[in-house]
Amino acid sequence: MGFKNRDVISINDFSKQDILEVLDTAAEVEKNNQKYREALKGYILATLFFEPSTRTRFSFQAAMLRLGGQFIALSNPKSTSSMAKGETLYDTIKMVDGYCDIIAVRHPEVGSAKVAADATAKPVINCGDGAHEHPTQTFTDLYTIKKTFGKIDGLKVGFLGDLKYGRTVHSLASALSYFNPKFYFISPKTLSMPEEHLKELRAKNVEYEEDEDLLKVSKQLDVLYVTRIQKERFMNPEDYAKVKGIYKLKADFLNHAKKDLKILHPLPRVDEIDPELDKYAQSIYFQQAHNGLFVREALLGMLLGKIYKK
Amino acid sequence: MGFKNRDVISINDFSKQDILEVLDTAAEVEKNNQKYREALKGYILATLFFEPSTRTRFSFQAAMLRLGGQFIALSNPKSTSSMAKGETLYDTIKMVDGYCDIIAVRHPEVGSAKVAADATAKPVINCGDGAHEHPTQTFTDLYTIKKTFGKIDGLKVGFLGDLKYGRTVHSLASALSYFNPKFYFISPKTLSMPEEHLKELRAKNVEYEEDEDLLKVSKQLDVLYVTRIQKERFMNPEDYAKVKGIYKLKADFLNHAKKDLKILHPLPRVDEIDPELDKYAQSIYFQQAHNGLFVREALLGMLLGKIYKK
Amino acid sequence: MGFKNRDVISINDFSKQDILEVLDTAAEVEKNNQKYREALKGYILATLFFEPSTRTRFSFQAAMLRLGGQFIALSNPKSTSSMAKGETLYDTIKMVDGYCDIIAVRHPEVGSAKVAADATAKPVINCGDGAHEHPTQTFTDLYTIKKTFGKIDGLKVGFLGDLKYGRTVHSLASALSYFNPKFYFISPKTLSMPEEHLKELRAKNVEYEEDEDLLKVSKQLDVLYVTRIQKERFMNPEDYAKVKGIYKLKADFLNHAKKDLKILHPLPRVDEIDPELDKYAQSIYFQQAHNGLFVREALLGMLLGKIYKK
Numbered sequence: 001m002g003f004k005n006r007d008v009i010s011i012n013d014f015s016k017q018d019i020l021e022v023l024d025t026a027a028e029v030e031k032n033n034q035k036y037r038e039a040l041k042g043y044i045l046a047t048l049f050f051e052p053s054t055r056t057r058f059s060f061q062a063a064m065l066r067l068g069g070q071f072i073a074l075s076n077p078k079s080t081s082s083m084a085k086g087e088t089l090y091d092t093i094k095m096v097d098g099y100c101d102i103i104a105v106r107h108p109e110v111g112s113a114k115v116a117a118d119a120t121a122k123p124v125i126n127c128g129d130g131a132h133e134h135p136t137q138t139f140t141d142l143y144t145i146k147k148t149f150g151k152i153d154g155l156k157v158g159f160l161g162d163l164k165y166g167r168t169v170h171s172l173a174s175a176l177s178y179f180n181p182k183f184y185f186i187s188p189k190t191l192s193m194p195e196e197h198l199k200e201l202r203a204k205n206v207e208y209e210e211d212e213d214l215l216k217v218s219k220q221l222d223v224l225y226v227t228r229i230q231k232e233r234f235m236n237p238e239d240y241a242k243v244k245g246i247y248k249l250k251a252d253f254l255n256h257a258k259k260d261l262k263i264l265h266p267l268p269r270v271d272e273i274d275p276e277l278d279k280y281a282q283s284i285y286f287q288q289a290h291n292g293l294f295v296r297e298a299l300l301g302m303l304l305g306k307i308y309k310k
Numbered sequence: 311m312g313f314k315n316r317d318v319i320s321i322n323d324f325s326k327q328d329i330l331e332v333l334d335t336a337a338e339v340e341k342n343n344q345k346y347r348e349a350l351k352g353y354i355l356a357t358l359f360f361e362p363s364t365r366t367r368f369s370f371q372a373a374m375l376r377l378g379g380q381f382i383a384l385s386n387p388k389s390t391s392s393m394a395k396g397e398t399l400y401d402t403i404k405m406v407d408g409y410c411d412i413i414a415v416r417h418p419e420v421g422s423a424k425v426a427a428d429a430t431a432k433p434v435i436n437c438g439d440g441a442h443e444h445p446t447q448t449f450t451d452l453y454t455i456k457k458t459f460g461k462i463d464g465l466k467v468g469f470l471g472d473l474k475y476g477r478t479v480h481s482l483a484s485a486l487s488y489f490n491p492k493f494y495f496i497s498p499k500t501l502s503m504p505e506e507h508l509k510e511l512r513a514k515n516v517e518y519e520e521d522e523d524l525l526k527v528s529k530q531l532d533v534l535y536v537t538r539i540q541k542e543r544f545m546n547p548e549d550y551a552k553v554k555g556i557y558k559l560k561a562d563f564l565n566h567a568k569k570d571l572k573i574l575h576p577l578p579r580v581d582e583i584d585p586e587l588d589k590y591a592q593s594i595y596f597q598q599a600h601n602g603l604f605v606r607e608a609l610l611g612m613l614l615g616k617i618y619k620k
Numbered sequence: 621m622g623f624k625n626r627d628v629i630s631i632n633d634f635s636k637q638d639i640l641e642v643l644d645t646a647a648e649v650e651k652n653n654q655k656y657r658e659a660l661k662g663y664i665l666a667t668l669f670f671e672p673s674t675r676t677r678f679s680f681q682a683a684m685l686r687l688g689g690q691f692i693a694l695s696n697p698k699s700t701s702s703m704a705k706g707e708t709l710y711d712t713i714k715m716v717d718g719y720c721d722i723i724a725v726r727h728p729e730v731g732s733a734k735v736a737a738d739a740t741a742k743p744v745i746n747c748g749d750g751a752h753e754h755p756t757q758t759f760t761d762l763y764t765i766k767k768t769f770g771k772i773d774g775l776k777v778g779f780l781g782d783l784k785y786g787r788t789v790h791s792l793a794s795a796l797s798y799f800n801p802k803f804y805f806i807s808p809k810t811l812s813m814p815e816e817h818l819k820e821l822r823a824k825n826v827e828y829e830e831d832e833d834l835l836k837v838s839k840q841l842d843v844l845y846v847t848r849i850q851k852e853r854f855m856n857p858e859d860y861a862k863v864k865g866i867y868k869l870k871a872d873f874l875n876h877a878k879k880d881l882k883i884l885h886p887l888p889r890v891d892e893i894d895p896e897l898d899k900y901a902q903s904i905y906f907q908q909a910h911n912g913l914f915v916r917e918a919l920l921g922m923l924l925g926k927i928y929k930k
Contacts, residue, residue: 091577
C-alpha cells in the first residue's frame with residue numbers, strides 16, 4: 001500500500017512493512033537532510049491543535065520548514081477560532097481543506113482524527129485524539145529504538161507509570177508486537193495495562209509480565225519506557241493525588257539496570273525522572289524528542305508523494 | 311483608480327469597475343496559480359486578529375504563502391500582546407508598520423479598520439470591524455456567484471436569517487446593487503434588514519421584497535444567502551434565544567427551490583444548514599470558503615503592486 | 621570575542637567593541653538589505669514568549685523572514701503548551717533545541733534566560749527575563765541614538781518615569797556608560813534609580829543628577845528616554861495608582877527643550893506621551909521601534925555565523 005494521500009490515524013493501520021518503510025525513510029531524511037531541503041516547497045501544512053502541545057506541534061512545523069514547506073496554525077481554538085462560535089470539527093476541516101495540502105490535528109475527543117479524515121480528501125495526521133491514539137509518537141519511539149539498538153527485534157521492554165490511560169504505551173506495545181518482544185508492565189494496580197490490550201498481546205503470542213515493583217525486573221530490561229501520570233486524564237483529582245509520583249527514577253536506579261539500558265519518555269515529564277539522570281548515556285528521551293523531527297519529515301514527504309524510501 | 315497601496319476598508323469604496331477587476335484577477339490567479347508562486351517573495355503580511363477567526367485568517371495567511379510571501383500574526387491579543395498593557399490600536403499599527411509590508415486587521419470596534427489605515431502608509435485590509443464591514447467576504451461572495459453562474463447580472467438573490475446584524479448581508483446587498491438584482495429579505499421581524507439599507511436600495515432603484523416565510527419565495531431564487539444568527543452580536547442572551555434556529559434548512563427544502571439554486575453561507579454555520587445538505591450540488595458554501603483564497607491572493611498581489619489584471 | 625554561537629543574556633556581557641560591532645552590522649543590514657535576503661535561508665528561529673509581547677516578538681520574527689529564514693513560535697504558554705502540564709523551562713528548551721537553530725525567549729522569571737542558555741548549545745537571545753534584562757532593546761536604543769546623532773559619545777541623556785523597575789533604563793544606562801555620557805534621572809522618589817545602579821555609575825566615573833522635576837533639567841537634554849510605569853511590575857495596585865501618570869509629556873513640553881532633543885520610548889506607551897507629540901521631529905519612538913528590526917537581523921545573522929561586520 002502506497003503512502004501518498006494516506007491518512008495516519010492509528011498505528012494499527014500500519015503493517016510491519018509499512019512501519020519499517022517509515023523508519024527507513026526517516027533515517028534517509030536524517031542522514032541526507034540537505035537533499036530534501038526543497039522537497040515540500042510550495043506545500044502548506046495546517047496544524048490544528050485543540051489541546052495543549054508544544055513538542056508535537058513544533059516538530060511538525062519544523063519538519064515542514066526543514067523540507068522547504070510552510071504551515072498555518074491553530075493553537076488555542078477556544079479563544080481564537082470559529083470553534084468559539086460553535087463550528088463542528090467536520091466543518092472546520094472542510095474549510096481548512098481549501099487552504100492547505102495536509103493536516104495535522106490534535107483534538108481531545110476519541111475518534112476525532114477519523115472525523116477529520118472523513119471530511120477531506122487530503123492527508124490527515126492524528127497528533128492525538130484524547131486518550132486514544134498518537135501514532136507519530138509511536139513511529140518516533142520505534143525510530144529511536146531502531147537507531148539506538150540497530151534493531152527492534154527481540155528486545156525486553158519495560159513500561160512504567162500510567163499504563164491505563166497512557167495512549168503512547170498502548171500504541172507502542174501494539175506496534176512492537178511485530179518484533180518478537182518481551183514486555184514488562186510496571187504500574188500501580190489502579191493504573192495497570194487494560195485487559196483489552198493484554199488480550200490482544202496474548203492473541204499475538206507476545207510474552208509479558210505485570211509487576212508493581214520496578215526493581216524486581218529492572219535487570220532484565222533493554223528499554224524502559226517511562227510515562228508521566230497525566231493529570232488531565234483523571235476525572236477525580238483525588239485519584240490523581242494517590243498515584244502521582246509513585247515511581248520517580250533517580251540516578252541510583254542505574255545500579256539496578258543493565259549497563260546498556262536505554263530510558264525513553266514521550267515527554268513532557270513532571271517529576272518521574274530526576275534531571276540528574278539526564279547526563280547519563282542511558283537517558284535518551286531528549287534524543288527521542290529530536291528524532292520526532294525526522295519521523296515527521298518522512299511522513300509529510302511520503303503522504304504528499306514527494307519523499308520515497310530508496 | 312489603481313490598486314497599489316490602496317486600503318480595503320469598505321466594499322462601498324469600490325466602483326463596479328474596481329470590483330470586476332478584483333474578480334477577474336482572482337480568476338486569473340486561480341487559473342494560473344503556478345505563475346504566481348513567487349509573486350510576493352520577500353513580502354510580509356501582518357495578520358492582526360483581535361477577535362476570533364479561522365477562515366479569514368487562514369485564507370489570508372495561505373494566500374500569502376501561495377504567492378511566495380510570509381506572514382507574522384497576532385491571534386489572541388488579550389493575553390499575548392501589548393494590548394494587554396493598554397496600547398491603542400493606533401500605536402500597535404504604527405509599530406507593526408515597521409515589520410511588514412501589508413496589514414490585515416480584524417477588530418471588534420466599528421471604524422477600527424479606518425483607524426488602522428490612518429496609522430500607516432502601508433495597505434490595510436479590513437477583515438471585519440465589529441458589525442460594520444468585512445469587504446473581502448463580499449469579494450469572495452461575488453466571486454463565488456460569478457464563478458458559478460458565469461455572470462452576476464440580473465440574479466434573484468434571497469438573504470436568510472439575521473439581516474439586522476449580519477454585516478456580510480449588508481455589504482453583499484450593497485455591492486450586488488451594481489448588477490441589476492432582485493432581492494428577497496427573509497427574516498423574523500426583529501432581525502429584518504435595517505431601514506437605512508433599504509433606503510439605499512430604493513435610492514438605487516433596486517427591487518426587493520421582505521418576507522418572514524422562506525417557502526413563499528423560494529421558487530424564485532437563483533441564490534440563497536444563509537447567515538448564522540450571531541450570538542456575539544446580541545447584548546441580551548434572551549433576545550438571542552428567541553430567534554436562534556428559526557430557519558433551519560434541511561434536504562427537503564430543495565423540493566421547494568429551483569433545480570439550479572445555489573446556497574451560499576459565509577460560515578461558520580451552527581445549525582442553520584443541516585449537514586445532510588452538504589452533498590447536494592446546490593450547496594456551494596465550502597467552495598465559497600475556498601474561493602476566499604483566490605480573492606485574497608488577488609487583493610494582496612494588487613495592493614502590493616505585484617499582480618495586475620491582464 | 622566572536623559572535624557565532626554566542627548567547628545574548630545581558631548587555632553587560634558585551635564590551636564597547638562588541639556593541640559597536642553590533643550597531644555597525646545593523647547599519648550595514650539596514651543599508652544593504654537586498655544583499656541579505658537569503659542570508660539565513662534554511663535556518664529556523666524559535667520564539668518562546670512566556671509573557672505578553674508584540675514588538676519584540678514581531679521584530680524577531682520579521683527579522684528572520686527578512687533574512688530568508690523561518691520561525692516557529694510559542695505565544696501563550698499557559699493555555700497552549702506543555703508548560704500547562706508542568707514542564708520546566710529547562711526541559712522545554714532541551715526539546716525545542718531539536719527543532720530550531722536559534723532561540724529567542726521571554727520569561728517572567730529573573731535569570732530564566734540563563735537557565736535557557738544552559739540547556740542548549742544553540743544561541744539563546746534574552747527577550748526579557750522579568751524585571752532583569754532585555755538586551756536587544758538596549759541595542760535598539762543605542763542604534764537609534766547612533767543613527768540619529770551620528771555618534772553616541774558625550775550625550776546628555778535624561779531618563780523619565782519608572783527608573784526603579786524599568787529594566788530598559790538600567791541596561792541602557794549601563795551600556796551608555798562606555799560613551800562618556802551625562803545622565804539625568806527624573807522620577808518620583810518611590811521610583812528612583814536603585815542605589816546599586818548608581819553605585820556602578822559612580823565606580824565608572826559617570827556624571828549624573830537625580831531630580832523629580834523634568835522642567836528643571838529639560839533644557840540640558842539631547843535625549844529624553846521616557847518609560848511607561850509598568851503596572852505588571854507592582855505587587856500592590858495602590859502603589860501603582862499613586863505614581864501612574866505622574867509625568868505626561870504634551871506638545872508644549874517642546875518649548876522647554878533643546879530644538880534638537882530626541883524623545884525615545886521603548887513602547888508600548890499608555891498615556892505618558894500625548895499622541896499629539898507624535899508628529900514632531902523630536903519624537904522618534906516609532907522609528908526606534910522600527911530600528912529594532914535591523915538590530916535583530918544583525919544579531920540573528922551574527923550569532924548564526926552568517927552576517928559579519930565588513
